[in-house]
Amino acid sequence: MYPTRAYSCGEVGACSMVPLITLLLVVLFSIIVVRIGTVALKMTGLSRDVAAFQAQSAFSGVGFTTSESEYVVSHPVRRRIIRILMLLGSAGFTSAMATLVLTFINTTQEEMIHRGILLFIGLAALWFFARSRLVDKWLSLVIEKALERFTNIKLYDYEQLLGLSRGYSIATFKVKPDSWLANKRLGDLGLHDEGVIILGVYRVVDGREVYYGAPRGDFIILPGDTVVCYGPEDTLRELSQRIRGPKGDEMHREAVQREMIRRMEEERSLEAGGAGAG
Numbered sequence: 001m002y003p004t005r006a007y008s009c010g011e012v013g014a015c016s017m018v019p020l021i022t023l024l025l026v027v028l029f030s031i032i033v034v035r036i037g038t039v040a041l042k043m044t045g046l047s048r049d050v051a052a053f054q055a056q057s058a059f060s061g062v063g064f065t066t067s068e069s070e071y072v073v074s075h076p077v078r079r080r081i082i083r084i085l086m087l088l089g090s091a092g093f094t095s096a097m098a099t100l101v102l103t104f105i106n107t108t109q110e111e112m113i114h115r116g117i118l119l120f121i122g123l124a125a126l127w128f129f130a131r132s133r134l135v136d137k138w139l140s141l142v143i144e145k146a147l148e149r150f151t152n153i154k155l156y157d158y159e160q161l162l163g164l165s166r167g168y169s170i171a172t173f174k175v176k177p178d179s180w181l182a183n184k185r186l187g188d189l190g191l192h193d194e195g196v197i198i199l200g201v202y203r204v205v206d207g208r209e210v211y212y213g214a215p216r217g218d219f220i221i222l223p224g225d226t227v228v229c230y231g232p233e234d235t236l237r238e239l240s241q242r243i244r245g246p247k248g249d250e251m252h253r254e255a256v257q258r259e260m261i262r263r264m265e266e267e268r269s270l271e272a273g274g275a276g277a278g
Contacts, residue, residue, distance in 0.1 A: 024122040030089075031130045032139075034059050037085045039143040044078050058082045059089035169233040170199070173240035177223040180248035181239075187217025194255040195262065196231035196239065232262065 037055035042048055129135055175181050181189065186198055200213045203225050212219065221227065229236060235255050242248045 024119075024126065027123065027126050028129075030059065031126060033085065033088050035130075035136075035139055036143050036147075037081055039140050040081045040147055041078060043144065043147060044081075046078075054082070055085060058085040167233055168231065169236055170228065170230050171236035171240060172226060172228050175221055175223055175225045175227060176243075178243050179223070180242040180244045180252070181221045181227065182223045182244065184221055185217065186215055186219050186221065189221075190252065190256070191229075191231075191239075193259060194231065194235050194239070194252065195259040196229050196235060198227060198229050200228045202226035202228070232259070235259070 034052075034055050037059065038048070038052045041051035041055055046054070191198065198215055200211055201215055201219070201221065203210050203212065203222065229239070235258065238251060238255065242251050
């Protein structure tokens with residue numbers, strides 16, 4: 001029988017860095033998963049800011065209590081994405097804590113300082129990776145292509161399509177009994193002259209909420225309805241607070257005038273653009 005010798009991780013050298021490398025890989029994995037979740041949510045129609053916040057919130061399990069979260073989880077595809085992020089987040093956080101503890105356990109003071117420096121450098125590099133616009137652009141493109149190929153998620157950039165960053169917006173508000181809209185037919189309101197389009201109306205019927213999409217001109221807005229509309233941001237803000245009576249009628253006329261001026265400016269821009277192209 002030959003005596004055997006037990007080698008410690010300190011003597012072998014390589015295995016002493018395994019927990020540290022594992023921790024950095026867990027952090028990298030977390031960054032990539034959140035990025036994939038962000039792109040996936042963005043492909044369902046959310047703006048990038050909202051998609052990034054909801055993906056990070058779901059993965060970390062912190063802050064996923066905003067009013068936007070109710071809107072997100074009401075969509076079946078978004079709900080599935082959020083559920084996967086929550087599952088991966090809980091596993092990733094546990095793994096990160098375990099490997100962080102293993103990184104500094106049973107080490108000398110010199111080894112602890114050395115590993116702390118390496119951990120700082122590694123996290124700094126990952127932070128740069130997560131914040132780099134070039135990396136973000138490249139990685140988002142790769143993720144989009146992969147999701148389009150291997151999933152049924154459709155890419156709709158509603159922010160760009162609807163000009164939500166160019167003075168237009170989508171608003172949702174509840175119609176009060178004294179609202180200028182209450183008990184009137186859509187065709188009689190003249191909202192089109194204000195540049196406003198009613199996309200849909202939520203109404204409680206027999207104790208359940210019913211959605212009327214793209215209502216026609218003979219549709220009557222009732223008190224308690226929740227209206228979803230699209231148009232100039234300032235007009236939508238004013239419309240949600242407009243009350244019936246002479247003052248409300250005057251506000252309507254002012255909104256029509258603003259829209260006429262806006263359209264004239266748009267026409268002039270088109271004419272100038274056409275002249276420049278000619």
